[in-house]
Structure formats: structure tokens, C-alpha cells
Amino acid sequence: MLIGREHPLRLLREEVDRCLAGRGGVALVAGEAGIGKTTLINAVATGAEHAGARVLGGACWDGEGAPDHWPWTQVLRELTPHSPALDGEHGFRLYDAVMSVLVAAGRERPLVLVLEDLHRADPASIRLLEFISRHAGREPLLVLGTYRDVEVESAQHPLRAGLLSVREQATALTLTGHEPAEVAILMARATGTRPSPEAAARLHRRTGGNPFFVVQTARAAPSDPHITPAVRAALSHRLSRVPPEVLELLTAAAVLGREFDRRLLVATLAVSGERAGRLLDHAVALRLLAPREANRFVFVHGFVRELLYDSLDETGVDYLLTAARATMGRPAAAGYLRRALQLLPTGQRRRHALVHLDLGKAQHYARRQADGRHTFATVVALARELQDDDLLARTALTLYGLSHPTRRERFTTGVVDEAHRRLVRAAAGPAMSFDRAAAEISARAATMARRDNDDTALQLSLLSRHDTILGPGTARERLAITDDLSEIALRTADRELDFRATRLRMTALLELDDPQCLAEFDAFATLATSPEPSPLRFETCWSRTTFATLRGDFAEARALIAELGALDPPYADSASVARHLLWAVELTQGRIDEADTVLAGIMRADHPCPELVAACTAAARGGLDEARRVLADTPAHHPELPGLFVPLWLRARAQAAATTRDPGWCEQARAAIEPYRGQWAVTAGATVDGPMVYWLAVLDAAQQRWDDAISGFTAAWRAAERLQARPWSIEARLGLAEAMTAGAGSADDTAVTTLLDGVRRDADAVGMTQAAERAGNLRPRGCTAAPPPSGNEFRLDDEVWTIRFAGHTVHLADAKGLRDLHLLLQCAGHDVPAVALLNPEGGAVVVAARSFGGDPVLDREAEIRYRHRLGQLDEETARATDLGDDARVAELDRERDALLNELRTAAGLAHRPRRLGDQTERARKAVSGRIHAALRRIDQRHPALAEHLRASVTTGSTCRYRPATPMDWVLR
Numbered sequence: 007m008l009i010g011r012e013h014p015l016r017l018l019r020e021e022v023d024r025c026l027a028g029r030g031g032v033a034l035v036a037g038e039a040g041i042g043k044t045t046l047i048n049a050v051a052t053g054a055e056h057a058g059a060r061v062l063g064g065a066c067w068d069g070e071g072a073p074d075h076w077p078w079t080q081v082l083r084e085l086t087p088h089s090p091a092l093d094g095e096h097g098f099r100l101y102d103a104v105m106s107v108l109v110a111a112g113r114e115r116p117l118v119l120v121l122e123d124l125h126r127a128d129p130a131s132i133r134l135l136e137f138i139s140r141h142a143g144r145e146p147l148l149v150l151g152t153y154r155d156v157e158v159e160s161a162q163h164p165l166r167a168g169l170l171s172v173r174e175q176a177t178a179l180t181l182t183g184h185e186p187a188e189v190a191i192l193m194a195r196a197t198g199t200r201p202s203p204e205a206a207a208r209l210h211r212r213t214g215g216n217p218f219f220v221v222q223t224a225r226a227a228p229s230d231p232h233i234t235p236a237v238r239a240a241l242s243h244r245l246s247r248v249p250p251e252v253l254e255l256l257t258a259a260a261v262l263g264r265e266f267d268r269r270l271l272v273a274t275l276a277v278s279g280e281r282a283g284r285l286l287d288h289a290v291a292l293r294l295l296a297p298r299e300a301n302r303f304v305f306v307h308g309f310v311r312e313l314l315y316d317s318l319d320e321t322g323v324d325y326l327l328t329a330a331r332a333t334m335g336r337p338a339a340a341g342y343l344r345r346a347l348q349l350l351p352t353g354q355r356r357r358h359a360l361v362h363l364d365l366g367k368a369q370h371y372a373r374r375q376a377d378g379r380h381t382f383a384t385v386v387a388l389a390r391e392l393q394d395d396d397l398l399a400r401t402a403l404t405l406y407g408l409s410h411p412t413r414r415e416r417f418t419t420g421v422v423d424e425a426h427r428r429l430v431r432a433a434a435g436p437a438m439s440f441d442r443a444a445a446e447i448s449a450r451a452a453t454m455a456r457r458d459n460d461d462t463a464l465q466l467s468l469l470s471r472h473d474t475i476l477g478p479g480t481a482r483e484r485l486a487i488t489d490d491l492s493e494i495a496l497r498t499a500d501r502e503l504d505f506r507a508t509r510l511r512m513t514a515l516l517e518l519d520d521p522q523c524l525a526e527f528d529a530f531a532t533l534a535t536s537p538e539p540s541p542l543r544f545e546t547c548w549s550r551t552t553f554a555t556l557r558g559d560f561a562e563a564r565a566l567i568a569e570l571g572a573l574d575p576p577y578a579d580s581a582s583v584a585r586h587l588l589w590a591v592e593l594t595q596g597r598i599d600e601a602d603t604v605l606a607g608i609m610r611a612d613h614p615c616p617e618l619v620a621a622c623t624a625a626a627r628g629g630l631d632e633a634r635r636v637l638a639d640t641p642a643h644h645p646e647l648p649g650l651f652v653p654l655w656l657r658a659r660a661q662a663a664a665t666t667r668d669p670g671w672c673e674q675a676r677a678a679i680e681p682y683r684g685q686w687a688v689t690a691g692a693t694v695d696g697p698m699v700y701w702l703a704v705l706d707a708a709q710q711r712w713d714d715a716i717s718g719f720t721a722a723w724r725a726a727e728r729l730q731a732r733p734w735s736i737e738a739r740l741g742l743a744e745a746m747t748a749g750a751g752s753a754d755d756t757a758v759t760t761l762l763d764g765v766r767r768d769a770d771a772v773g774m775t776q777a778a779e780r781a782g783n784l785r786p787r788g789c790t791a792a793p794p795p796s797g798n799e800f801r802l803d804d805e806v807w808t809i810r811f812a813g814h815t816v817h818l819a820d821a822k823g824l825r826d827l828h829l830l831l832q833c834a835g836h837d838v839p840a841v842a843l844l845n846p847e848g849g850a851v852v853v854a855a856r857s858f859g860g861d862p863v864l865d866r867e868a869e870i871r872y873r874h875r876l877g878q879l880d881e882e883t884a885r886a887t888d889l890g891d892d893a894r895v896a897e898l899d900r901e902r903d904a905l906l907n908e909l910r911t912a913a914g915l916a917h918r919p920r921r922l923g924d925q926t927e928r929a930r931k932a933v934s935g936r937i938h939a940a941l942r943r944i945d946q947r948h949p950a951l952a953e954h955l956r957a958s959v960t961t962g963s964t965c966r967y968r969p970a971t972p973m974d975w976v977l978r
Contacts, residue, residue, distance in 0.1 A: 009217075010188040011046055014179045018050040018150070021177055025148035026057055026116050032139040033148065034124075034173060036155035037181035038293060039240050040218025043152040044122065046181070050150060051120055059116040059148075068126040075131050077121050078104060085111055096130060101137040108138070109145050116146040124153035125165065132168035139175040155180065157247055159291045183215025183306070192217055196224040211264065212308035219309060233309055233316075241313050248292060255285040256294060259303070260314035261325040261342065262332070268301040273499065274328045323349050330364060335575065339368040359388045359397055363404060370408050379417055386421055398425045399451040400463060403470040406444040411614040411648040414440055422447065441649070445474035461494050465503060468494075472510060476691070477649025478656070478682045478698075481517040488514065505530070505542055509549055513691045516556075519684060521728050521806055521817065527553050544575040548692060551587050555594055556694050558732035558772035563591045582611050583692070589619060590693035594733050596776035598627050615651045622654055625661035633665035653687035653695050660701040664708035672705045679705075686725070696734050697725040703741060712749035719745055727815045728806065730947075732768060735815075736777050739765045740784075747786055758786035760813035768814070799976040800828055809944070811951040818947065823940025826933055830959060830967040831975050837964040840929035883934075899931070926963050934961040 008015055014035070021033045035043045051061045062084045064077030073079065075092035082089040085107065092100065111117050124132070138149060151172075158166045184192065190206035201209075201224075213219035222234045233241070245253065258274045259266050272282045286303060289295040294310055295303045305311040318326070323346045330342040343365040350358055362385050369378035382401060389397040402425035405418040419440055426443040429450045438446075448471035455464035472487045488511040495504035508530045515523035530549060547570035554563040571584035585608050592601035605623050609616045621639060624632040636658055647655055656679050663671035679698050687695035703718025719742035726735035743761045762781045769778035799810040805820040807828075818824060826843045883898045937959065945952035958969040 008042075008046065008049055009191050010184045011042065011181070014046060014181065015049060017177065017179065018046070019053060021148055021150075022050060022054045022057065022059065022118065025054075025118060025146055026059060028116075028144075028146045030112070030116075030142040030145050030147040031149075032135070032142060032151065032172060032176035034151045034153065034169075034176045034178045035181065036153055036178065038154055038156050038216065039244060040216050041181045041183070042217045043181060045217075047120055047122075047150050047152055051118060054116075054118045054148075059118045060111070061118045061120065063120040063122070066121065066123045066125075066127040066131065068128075072128065074128050075134060077124075077127060077131055078134055081119055081121075082107065101134055104134060105138060105141055108147055112146040117148070119147070119149045121149060121151045124151045124169065125155075125157045127165065129164055129168060132165055132172065136168060136172050136175075139172050151176075156244070156292050156294075160249070183213070184210075184217060184220070185215065186210040189213070189215055189220050192220045193224040196221045212312070214307035214309075216307065219307070233313060237309060238313065241307070241309055245310070245313070248294070249288070252285050252288050252292070255282065256289060256310070257314050257318070257322065258325045259295070259305070260311045261318070261322065261329045263329075263338070264308050264311050265298065265302060265304040268303060269501075270332055271303075273501070274325055276499070318345070318349060320349050320351065327361070327364070330368065334364075334368055335371040337372060340365060340372060343368060355388065356392065356394065356397065359385050359392075359394075360400075362388075363401060367404060367408065379415075382421070383417070386424075395425075395428050396451070396454055396458075396463065399429055399447055399454070400466060401425070402447055403444065403451060403466055406440075406447075406470060407473065411650070441474050444470065448474055461498055465491065465494050469506075475649065477652045478517075478685065478687070480649070481514040481685065485511060485514040485518070502542065506545070509545060510691070512549070513688060516694070516729065517686050517688050519686055519697070519725050519728065521819075524730065544570060544573045544578065544580060547573065548583060548587070551591075552692055552694065555587075555591050556729065556731045556733075558594075558736075558774075560591055560595050560773055564588070567591070579612060582608075582613055585611060586613065586619070586690075587692060589623075593623065593626055594694075595772075596774050598623070598776075601626070614648065615654070618647075618651060618654050618658060622658040622661070625658045625665065628665055630665060633662040636662040637666065637671055650690040654689040654693075656682075656698075657687055657695040657701060660705055664704045667708045669709065672709055676702060676705050686729075694731070694734075696737065697722045699725065700734065700738055700741070703738075703745075707741065707745050707748070710748075712745055715745040716742060716749075723815070724808075727808075728817045730817070732772055733774060736765055736769050736772070736774055740777055740781055743781070743784055747784055755786040757813075762786075764813040797974055797976060800831055801976065801978045802828070809948065809951065811948060811954065814948060814950070816944070816947040816951075818943060821936075821940055821943070823936035823938075823943075826937050826965070827940060827955065827959070827967075828977060830965055832977055834967050834969070834973070834975075837966050839926075839964050840933040840962070841926060843933045843965060844929040930961075930963045933965060937961055937965070 018033055018035075021031065024030070035046060037043050051063075055061050062081050064080035064084075066077050073092075074096070079089070079092050082092070082104070092104070108117060108119075121127075121135070124135075127135075135149065135151070138147075142149065153169065157163070158169055160166065186203070186207045189210045190201055190203070193206060193209065194200045209220060209223060213223060218240070219237050222236050226234045245256075248256070255271070255275060259271055262270060262274065268282065268286065269279075271286075272279050275282060286295065290297060290303075293306055296306050298304055326342045326346040326349070330339045330346070333339045333342065343361055346361050347358060347365070350361065352358075362381055366378045366381035366385065369375075369381060382405060385401050386398065388394075389401060398421075402422045405421055409415065409418050422440060422443050425447050426438070430443075430446045448467045451467035452464060452471060455461075455467055468487050468490055472484050475483060488507045491503060491507035491510070494500070495507060508526060512523045512526035512530055515526055527549070531546075547566050551563050551566040551570065554560075554566060567584050567588050570587070571581055573580050585604055589601055589604040589608060592598075592604055601623050605620055608619055613619065617639065621636040625636050656675070659671075660675040660679060663675040666672075679701055682698040683702060685698050687698055687701070689695055699718050700722035703715050703722060706712075706715035706718055719738050722738035723735055723742060726732070726738055739761055743758050743765065746758050746761075762784055765781040766778050769775070769781060797810070798812075799808060799815075801808050802820065802825075807818045807820060807824050809816050809818065829843060830838060882894075938961070941952050941955055941959075944955065954969070955967075958967055960966050960968075
């Protein structure tokens with residue numbers, strides 16, 4: 007009984023039935039070697055004989071000496087024993103003669119011919135088959151043919167065109183592999199024992215359900231990892247016919263695994279995506295690969311992948327190393343690296359050491375630290391033997407990158423000290439701190455890597471240098487490092503390195519109070535959209551959480567933290583990172599009790615500086631006893647504190663000192679922070695602790711230096727608005743209002759009230775309940791200090807617009823629509839031609855020149871009718887633009903263009919004649935679109951201002967700003 011072939015068996019039996027009824031033809035069964043073509047055909051032939059047909063057979067042979075028409079010669083000799091060979095005969099006379107013999111025999115008794123292995127036939131035999139296929143339909147003659155379609159798929163194959171022509175006239179079937187349940191039945195038949203579902207599924211993956219492969223492997227031992235000789239021979243024959251460039255692609259893919267990502271394969275092969283796509287399509291056509299979703303492919307037969315992987319030689323080392331880097335942190339990485347070590351010639355000792363270095367890292371990430379330490383010791387020993395300072399430096403920097411920020415292993419510190427002694431200081435020189443030694447090693451290693459044009463070593467040294475200097479005051483040097491890393495990524499087409507460089511760059515820019523960090527974050531988010539390895543997803547969640555917290559989008563931050571906690575990157579404790587980020591969210595939102603709850607988990611877990619997090623939480627609570635305890639428990643200096651946690655240390659001491667109001671403590675904290683005025687405090691690249699000037703202002707307020715405090719809080723407010731940091735804008739404005747209220751003298755009550763109203767509104771919007779309550783409890787009192795920024799302002803600084811209205815300030819990147827609004831505010835109450843806004847530098851001459859156009863319309867009735875409709879279109883277009891309905895805007899624009907182009911007669915708005923088709927009309931549309939786009943942007947950041955401008959600004963051929971009540975603006 008055939009397994010899983012019921013459908014093709016039924017179709018072929020129907021062909022036999024038609025032949026028995028006098029209507030023959032051709033049926034072709036295609037499939038790879040061992041798929042069961044012969045078994046199926048034999049079952050059909052046996053059934054045909056039992057039904058009364060005469061069955062004859064012929065097999066094709068492509069070996070040396072085979073004559074033309076060889077399968078047909080076999081059929082004719084079986085039909086007429088003394089029939090001569092057909093070799094040398096060609097053309098219609100021969101085809102007609104053979105057809106006549108077969109038809110005559112079929113009329114005596116229905117005739118079924120079985121032709122095996124047509125992929126091995128001579129071209130003449132295929133041409134004869136094609137002739138018969140066109141004439142057998144009215145005769146009791148059926149030809150059943152088998153062939154391996156994967157061997158004739160190539161456009162250059164001599165039989166491809168002929169077989170395709172036959173297929174057009176024939177009933178064509180293609181056999182594919184069995185399903186896992188059918189594989190289980192085959193295994194039971196071969197071994198006499200029913201396998202488990204897991205064993206059947208495993209063998210199905212390896213064999214692709216090919217019955218020959220299944221039976222051969224099951225009989226040998228289904229758990230045996232080796233490929234049986236018969237299966238190996240079949241696969242080797244098949245691969246021998248694969249084009250060399252496709253075979254190279256398959257070999258690289260075999261290294262990546264049974265299933266792989268197309269983009270990773272492109273990087274491994276170092277070919278263009280277009281070329282890789284063509285080769286993948288060819289491999290799919292050969293049924294060696296099958297496409298999956300999301301740019302992924304899978305080997306149809308696991309055996310093919312195993313055979314290619316086992317056949318790797320030294321040329322496959324680069325593939326293995328690429329695969330190891332892509333899977334670092336997963337068990338497969340160490341396997342790839344061990345295989346690479348097996349393939350490397352023993353004489354290449356330095357390259358062996360570099361692969362061992364990667365192996366040690368893979369073992370560490372796989373949480374096999376003891377094995378990793380042993381591997382690293384092997385590399386150090388080889389570096390000493392070879393007297394290779396560069397290799398020793400690489401090992402030291404690798405170990406530094408893997409070490410805990412506050413707990414260093416003796417082995418690691420020893421290697422770093424040895425490398426520092428060899429590369430930097432004299433043997434008798436004094437030892438120095440671990441971080442400083444690593445920093446100096448990285449600088450020297452970078453110099454050597456640049457000298458040797460070694461991008462791999464340069465990347466390691468630059469990343470190490472970045473990490474060793476991470477902390478306040480180093481952002482500019484780190485920014486230069488990220489530029490170098492981006493150049494390496496571009497040279498080496500390393501997408502992951504580009505991703506990391508962008509992430510490090512946006513953090514450095516944030517520290518420098520540069521709004522460009524927001525654009526870098528957008529670029530980072532774009533790079534991170536691809537579903538690549540989990541480390542990228544982990545870092546994406548991490549950075550998105552940081553910026554969501556910075557914006558005050560606390561709900562999004564919490565959702566990202568939940569996603570991040572479920573990931574398991576090889577190089578970080580995701581749960582610990584998630585707890586730290588959640589603690590920062592609670593603290594930023596002012597939820598101190600909730601922050602305390604998170605802190606309890608941090609104190610129990612493996613956090614690098616749990617006491618510092620606890621100190622910062624206690625300082626934020628604001629109690630005098632807690633503040634004194636923080637100052638007593640945290641050192642006044644931080645020589646041993648990792649640089650990445652120094653910002654948190656600065657914050658904790660400033661907050662605690664301000665609570666005590668002790669002059670000595672305040673001066674100590676101020677001296678520590680002052681060098682970083684104008685920058686932001688960012689801890690571990692993860693949490694933002696505010697502008698440094700904010701904490702200086704807090705200290706000034708604690709010491710009642712009101713003018714300095716107001717100046718500092720104002721600067722912090724501007725910095726927060728510049729980076730769209732709503733929580734810190736709220737805190738800075740609240741501190742500003744408190745400083746103004748607490749100061750002696752006459753206070754501008756209106757300005758303070760406006761300020762507090764804005765704080766309450768924004769704090770309520772983001773859920774900062776504590777800040778909203780503080781603002782609500784604060785009442786204006788007299789003060790002598792200068793008032794906060796009051797009135798309305800619209801100014802451009804370094805391509806960033808600062809716009810203040812109703813006590814709230816926003817910052818927006820430059821755009822033409824904002825420039826248009828600025829000019830309208832300058833000309834408040836006056837009409838400004840659209841052509842002047844389109845080119846304000848052109849002056850009156852340009853305005854006059856662009857106002858000329860076609861003749862005015864003279865038909866008064868048409869003028870009134872079309873003026874009315876054009877006015878309607880303007881209003882509808884403005885509404886659609888404000889709603890962001892681009893489709894509706896396009897539809898209305900098409901109607902306007904149709905009126906202008908078809909009628910060429912209308913009147914302008916406000917009873918001004920419009921000259922159709924002129925530059926005035928084009929300017930009207932361009933400027934209106936720019937202004938409405940700017941209003942949409944403003945609405946996202948400052949709804950009250952957007953509402954005011956929409957009510958006060960009209961657009962058209964002339965534009966105007968005319969508020970209901972006069973407004974004062976500071977414009978520059």
C-alpha cells in the first residue's frame with residue numbers, strides 16, 4: 007500500500023481507464039531522487055496489467071555509448087524482439103513509423119509504456135515523445151514517464167524546452183516529501199517499531215519527508231547523526247549538478263543553520279542583495295531551499311545542510327566566524343567557533359588565538375564562566391609566547407568589557423595590569439586604577455589598529471575607550487568615538503555596529519544639551535525596526551524607555567519595561583536593567599512610595615550600585631534625617647565609583663545637601679557639579695537625571711541665592727524645552743516659581759500665577775501628581791528677583807524656534823511655515839502677499855512681477871458664481887488640512903485645478919481680481935500648505951497657541967495675522 011500518494015495514484019489510474027477506453031495520452035511524474043516516482047508508476051502499471059493492458063518499459067541512460075532513441079528502442083524490441091535500433095534515424099518518417107507500430111499494437115490490446123528517468127534521455131527521444139504526446143489522445147496508447155525536474159530546471163539544460171513542451175500536452179504530477187505522520191508509518195515499516203512523534207518529526211526535518219532517505223536512515227538508526235552512504239551518494243550526485251555560485255551560497259547558508267535570515271546571509275557572503283536574491287531564487291527552484299515569512303529561508307532537507315556543513319574546509323572559516331558573531335550568546339556560537347578551530351591550519355597560531363578569544367566570549371555569554379576563563383588563559387599564554395602585545399591588549403579589553411562594573415575578578419585585573427605594563431608604563435612604574443589602566447590600553451590599542459588598518463581591533467579598542475571614559479565631562483570625546491565607529495560600520499557594512507554607534511551618539515548629544523539627540527533617536531528607531539537578534543531588541547527597548555521617560559510618556563515607558571524584562575540578552579541582566587529603568591520612571595513621576603517598592607527589588611538583585619540608588623531615593627523623599635544619612639553614607643569624592651554612575655552620585659548629594667541647607671555640604675555639591683554646567687546628567691546611558699544647571703539652581707535656592715536660583719531654573723527650563731523633556735520642564739518651572747515666591751521684595755504675581763497654571767496643567771497631563779499638588783499649594787508673594795520669561799516670544803536660534811505663549815514655551819525645528827508665521831506676526835494687522843512670503847528676500851519687485859498673469863474675467867455673473875465656489879473650496883481645504891486629511895485636500899485641489907484649467911474665469915477672494923494660472927495662485931497654494939502644516943506641528947506641542955493662531959491667521963493670495971485683541975510679541 008502506498009503511503010500518502012492516494013491523490014496522484016487516483017489521477018494516474020484515471021489515465022489508465024481512459025486508455026482502456028481508447029483515449030490515451032502522456033502522464034509525467036516529476037520529483038527528486040528517492041521521492042517515490044518509480045514506486046508510484048509501478049503500482050499504476052500493475053493495476054493496468056490486471057485491467058487488461060499490455061505494459062512495456064524502457065529506461066533512459068546518459069552514459070557513454072548510449073544511442074539515440076534508446077528508451078524507444080527498448081520498447082520496440084520488447085514489442086517486436088528482432089526490431090533494429092533506431093540510432094541514426096531522425097525526423098518525421100521515423101516518428102510516424104514508430105507511432106504506427108505502437109498504435110497497431112494498442113488496437114490489439116491497450117498499450118501502456120513506462121519510460122523511466124527522462125532527465126537522462128537523449129534529445130532525440132524527447133522529440134519523439136513530444137510527437138507521440140500530440141497524437142496519442144485518440145488511441146489506446148498511454149505513456150507514463152518519470153524524471154527529476156530539479157535536474158532540468160536550468161535554462162541551459164538541453165532537455166528543458168522539450169520536456170516543457172511535453173508537459174503542456176500531458177497530465178503532469180510532482181511528488182513532494184511526506185508529512186511527519188506519514189514519515190512515522192514509513193519508519194514503523196522499516197524497523198518494525200512505531201516511533202515517537204518527536205522522533206518522526208526530527209527525522210522529517212532531516213529528510214524533508216523523502217521516503218528513500220527516511221527508510222535508509224530508519225534502518226541504519228534514526229538517532230544516528232551520520233548520513234548513510236546511500237543517502238550521501240544521492241545527495242552528492244544532486245549537489246554536483248548545482249551551479250558553483252549557488253553551491254557557495256548554500257554552503258554559507260548551511261553555516262547559519264537549517265533556517266536562516268536572508269539579510270544575515272547577504273552579510274556573510276559579502277554580496278549585493280540583488281545577487282543574493284537571484285541565487286536564492288535558483289536554490290528554491292532546485293527545491294533545495296524553501297521560502298518562509300519575513301525574509302527567512304529553510305533547507306528542504308536537513309541532510310543537505312548537514313552534508314554541506316560537514317564538507318567545510320578552510321575556506322569556510324570566515325562563514326563560521328560570521329555565524330558565531332551573529333549568534334553570540336546562544337549555544338550555537340561556541341559550536342561554530344570550535345568548528346572553525348578544527349578547520350584552521352595548525353600553523354596559523356595567531357588566528358587560532360583570535361578565534362579562542364571569541365570562543366571565551368561565547369562561553370562567558372552562555373554563562374559558562376569557568377570554561378571561558380580557561381579559554382582566555384590559553385590566549386594570554388599564547389600572547390606571551392608570541393610576544394604579541396596587540397593580542398594581549400585585545401584580551402585585556404575583551405575581559406574589561408565582560409567584567410562587572412563594581413566587582414572585578416583577580417584574573418581580569420591581572421591581565422589588564424599586565425597589558426598596561428607591556429603597552430603603556432615601564433615595568434617598574436606604579437599600578438593604577440582598573441578603569442584608568444583599561445582607558446590607556448584602549449587608547450594605545452586604537453593607535454596600533456589604525457597603523458595596521460585593522461578595523462576589527464579598532465572597533466574593539468574604540469568601544470572599550472568609550473566605556474572606560476563614560477561619565478560626566480567626556481561626551482565630546484565619546485561623540486568623536488561614535489563618528490569613528492560609524493565610519494567602520496560603513497566600511498564593513500556592519501549594521502549592528504552602526505546601530506550601536508547611533509545609540510551611543512544620541513546619549514552623548516543628550517548630555518551636551520543638543521537637540522540633535524532627538525533626530526539621532528529617530529535614526530536609531532529606524533535602524534532598530536528590523537527583527538534582528540535579541541541584543542538589538544533589548545537595546546531598542548532600553549533606549550525607547552529612556553526617551554519615553556524623558557518626554558513624560560510614563561505609560562509607554564512602563565509598557566517598554568515590561569517588554570524589556572521578558573528579553574534575555576547574553577551580555578546583560580534584563581531583569582536588573584528593567585528594575586533600574588522602572589525605578590527611574592517612578593522617581594521622575596514623583597511616586598516616591600512606588601520607587602521605594604522597586605528599590606526593595608534592586609537591593610536584593612545584582613545591581614552595580616544599589617546603595618547609590620537607595621541614597622537617591624532617600625534624598626528625593628526630602629526628610630532631614632534621611633538627607634543627613636545620605637551625605638554620611640555616600641563619599642564626598644568618587645575615585646572608585648564607575649563613571650557611568652557618577653551622575654546619580656551628583657544628583658543624590660545635591661538633593662540631600664539642599665535638604666539640609668548646610669553651607670558646607672552645599673558648597674561641596676556645587677563644586678562637584680559646576681564643571682558640568684550646561685550639560686545633562688545621564689546615568690549609565692539609561693536614566694536621565696536632569697540638567698546639571700537644575701541641581702545648581704536647587705543648591706542656590708537652598709542657600710537663598712535667589713537671583714542665581716531664578717537664573718538657573720530659567721536655564722534648566724529652556725534646556726528641558728529644547729529636548730522636549732516635559733518632566734524636567736515641570737520641575738524647573740516649579741523651582742522657578744518657588745524661588746520667585748520665596749524671594750524678598752515685590753513679586754510679579756501675574757507672572758508667577760501664569761507659571762504655576764502651566765505647571766499644574768502639564769503635571770496633570772503627564773501624571774506628575776506630586777508636582778501638581780506643590781504647584782497648587784504655592785501662592786505668589788513679593789520678590790525682588792527678575793520675573794520669569796513672560797509675554798509672548800517667537801524667535802529663531804540656530805535653526806530651532808523658541809515659541810512662548812500663555813506661560814508655556816516650546817522648541818521646534820526650523821520650517822518654512824514657521825518662518826511664514828514669524829513674518830505675519832511682524833506685520834500684525836496688515837495684509838502680506840503670498841508671493842512675499844514665498845520669497846521674502848525678493849522685496850516689492852518680486853511681489854509685483856509675480857502678480858502679473860492672464861487677463862481679468864469680464865463676465866460678472868460667472869465672476870460671482872465661481873468666486874463663491876472658490877471661496878468654499880478654500881474653506882474646505884483649510885479644514886481638511888487642519889484635520890490632517892491629505893486625501894480630502896488632494897481631492898479639493900483637483901476640483902480647484904479643474905475650474906481654473908477648464909473655465910479660465912473666476913474672481914479672487916475679497917473682491918480682488920485673480921489672474922488665473924499666474925504665480926500668485928501657485929504662491930497662495932504653497933504658502934497656505936506651509937502655514938497649515940506648521941500649525942499641525944504646533945498643535946502637537948502647544949494646543950493653546952495653535953488654537954490662537956488658527957483664529958487669528960487667514961491665508962490666501964494675501965495672508966494676515968489679526969488677533970481678536972492686540973497681542974505683544976518679542977520677535978527676533
